[in-house]
Amino acid sequence: MRDRAIRIANFSGYLGDRYTALAEALDGDPVDVLAGDYLAEVTLAILAARYRRDPARGYVEYFLDQLRPHLATLAERGVKVVTNAGGFHPAALADAVRAAAAEAGVTLSVAHVEGDNLLADLGELAAAHPLTHLDTGRPLSSWDTTPIAANAYLGGWGIAAALDGGADVVVCGRVTDASLAAGPAAWWHGWRPGDWDRLAGAVVAGHVVECGPQAVGGNFSGFTGVPGMARPGFPIAEIDADGGCVITKHTRDGGTVNVDTVTAQLVYEIQGPRYLNPDVTVHLDDVRLSPAGPDRVAITGATGAPPPPTTKVAVFGQIGYSVVNTVYVTGLDVDAKVALLRDQLGRDRPDGVELDVTRIGVPAGDPGSQWDATAAVRIMATSRDREPLERFGLSTRIGGLYLQSFPGFFHDGGGELAVRVRPRIDYWPAVLAADVVPHRVVFGDGQAQDVPSPPETSIVDQPAHPEPDGEPAGTRLVPLGTVAHARSGDKGGNCNVGVWASDPEAWPWLRGTLSTAGLRKLLPETADLEIVRHEFPHLRAVHFVLRGLLGTGGSSNLRVDQVGKAVGEYLRARLVAVPDELLKGEDHR
16 A cells, blocks of 8 residues: 555547557656556447457557557556557457567566456356346347357456556456556555445546546537647546545646546446446445646545446447448538439349438538538448448449539549448447456466455446426527537447536526426437436536437447537537526636
């Protein structure tokens, strides 16, 4: 146990995040651990297809390229690295890191955490422990495809054990995103598995920093007031022995850390006030935020309870193929132009080929430029089998319309229309008894250490919040974003939207305006969807889960905004009646 807080710096929020981030973190303020998160659900789907082609790999090679130039610096400073870049083959990535260190003449201890990959045993597990869909309760046996990947979400105790065993680099597969901070914090402070409140605080800290620059102004609805947004930095979590933490950033970097940027991440991609983790159930509605200095926000009050007896399992299966392209419509008669395009492309389609034609945007009236008069049209064709889709020839069909379709037809790309037919991967979020999932650490000498299950579990339901009574008072129609921030994202086929007010005086109005019925009026796409609504009074936030808006998941739905990143901004653009007294002061956008 150490006297001071552990400083954990994130350097990746997804596969494709800024390549130089690891180098920036090493060159920035002193830290104890570098944490890199690469495994979004969509990323897992991509890696699953790659792993199927080449089972010897299946890990994130991007991470290895980022790490390789800095091995000597890491060894010299004693900075630990923890990552889930192991993907479907953490053992192979651990070997690759060892080989890179040997080539560089550097001595580093590398361990990996395994047990999450359940594909080989999926049939046996499903027979003994029914794998039901997380949202619908349907059994996995009802899924009309063959799984190509199945990974359980592991907690942070394997990471803690690896660090306690002397590992300098810990490579994981599908651990939870927050485990990349909770594991190192538990190791640093010598916590025990039943330290629920401490673990809850660390999980909250990990949830805030897991998406990299999103905690310092990236993807933030108040971005116009964030300095250095052209290149925002990456966050640091300073986690104390009691689980409380401060979120900050490297001093020299762009971006900012304030109560709103941290709130944005707290309400992002959650299912409600009970945040379920393999190590602890976190009560997010107890969390308080307060400024703690320039670019510093203190998070206190997190409380925890024993984790659920089940853990989430991400199952993926290929359900077909897709091909996508984009053309443009300009000026008048836009709906008629799109209808003609849909008719022309849809003629003589092979059996089994489905076509989706979606207009994106509306040309401006009396446009100031040609591009103000233009809207995009996204065209996607899908099929269960590759051959009908290749025979359909979407690119050839689009290329043949230049002289026979609507006026002003054009395609971006210098006449280059050829696009690749891609696998279409579906996502099945299942739940499985946590105690049947293996969880072990393997060290460089081959020694393995099993990680025990939590000492206690509990079944916790999300609390129900009553709908606000009556209609909120309002006098002036303005965009919701004038007085509220929002952030949205995905969890499988569900879209999550968190909306909050910076001004405490706006909270009663916001709560009343954003009832479930009020949201349906603002988002007509949700008319037939189940909506789950929760409130976070301490954050002045309302949170919604829009079940099924994203189909069965971002990797397979046909929606243009596949993972719901822009739903919050769409909501903020809708006009609502706001009392004058909330509009007289500072612009809260």
